[in-house]
Amino acid sequence: MDSLLIKRMEHYTRFSDEDRALLNELTSQRLRQYGAREDIVREGEHSPDMHIVLSGLACRYKLLENGTRQIMAFLVPGDPCDSEIFILKEMDHNIGTLAPSLICSISGKKMREILLNRPGITLAFWWSTLQDEGILRERIIDEGRRDAYSRIAFLIYEVLLRMRMVGVIDDQNFDFPVSQADIADATGLTPVHVNRMLQRLRDEKLIAIQGKTWTVLDPAGLRKAAQFNANYLHLDRAKDEPESEAAERVKGLI
Amino acid sequence: MDSLLIKRMEHYTRFSDEDRALLNELTSQRLRQYGAREDIVREGEHSPDMHIVLSGLACRYKLLENGTRQIMAFLVPGDPCDSEIFILKEMDHNIGTLAPSLICSISGKKMREILLNRPGITLAFWWSTLQDEGILRERIIDEGRRDAYSRIAFLIYEVLLRMRMVGVIDDQNFDFPVSQADIADATGLTPVHVNRMLQRLRDEKLIAIQGKTWTVLDPAGLRKAAQFNANYLHLDRAKDEPESEAAERVKGLI
DNA sequence: CGATTCATTGACCGGGATCAAGAACCGTGG
């Protein structure tokens, strides 16, 4: 069974057997279980390791002077947290868990070795950071030009798709262990207004929520509400090889 | 005289003489003058070349279904436009000029050769994309948690700093050839409200505007209004070697 | 089973949007 990191990156490329074995090895050791709301890396620090989310849910966030928190990105299973440590002297934001999460550490030293000797892996990591950039740009559009309703629909659709990408779900149900306050901090809205928009999405039978389990009842409808276009995720292999396993996982959604 | 690309990247590293010569050569050929509001690369396309802004002003933007435009980033002289072409199959956004601009093309083939053989240059490009990511994250905070007034102050302060980084100005005056509608598209506000906020910044003697020439009358005051913190720009060398030429250019601002 | 967090509802408020009209600033050509 391939690691989630591989499953994620296979949306970009097909790895050689050696690369695959190496990545599987790296993501099966130095695991640590974090609780909810624990920091993995803090702003201003420099970590010797890079981290990968294997289960649960984490986020990039920053605390502002006025006490508010802005979540800039969700990190779902399979996502590298901090590949910037290879270049930058210190983090410019925090990375923390939202729910209990299993996190894997890979030593920066070992990674640097790999990046020099395994071009296939290097390219995949580069793709991953470019996808992150695309996601960030989409969030800017969200906050700049979409109203609260579409913004939340977008967020839900994206998370559904990203979870399907790595195969941690295979239908429209997914574990999304966030509070409405978390969604508020991610969308730039207030918890009160998030609540009202979620109610609307439920009234319209687009989604259903039972505890931490969310269901997208009407993917096409939600997609429309979100004005969603998946091109920013650059699922290149899904386009080139629509019959690949990776592409199958997101079928009907992109 | 070093090219603006080098001046930008020297905030991260000091190049070897060979790397410097190579970069200077690459940025002194295949130049093309664009007019205002011309596209350099379009969404959905794949360009064989990567582009670098040498003068003028460009931006990353996307047009939405409802006809609005969202500018996700300004590109100032020295900025690479589309290093993603080495990895991604197609652009997920447009890059276009806002004012007449001199743009340099570097063939992707040549760049790939360099990236394989010149680690110093490769790392500098990687830093550059990570800085871009930091800028994007800061914009998300902007739109999510700052009010219109601080948001515009932030934008102006950042542009001042980025222009000083590459030495195209050396005081508080800079050429910023944008309309108020452009600023509206970048901040997610309406032109009317941008106008009112600019008036307020002028009333408070923080800035002055004559045509396309902007002046920051009170950098410290503007910085405070913007709640600006430069850590997201990762001007690493300015910290390590505060007396370096690169660091001198942004002295007093970071 | 009490305590604390989280979801929900209602009343009210305000920052920024919207609409509309006029003024200042172009580049252009006669």
Next chain:
DNA sequence: CCACGGTTCTTGATCCCGGTCAATGAATCG
């Protein structure tokens, strides 16, 4: 040199989306 048509900037009046405040349930957890 001036008349012009088109941007761009400016101002005022009005509206509404989403924020704020506050109180009540519901759920989760030592």
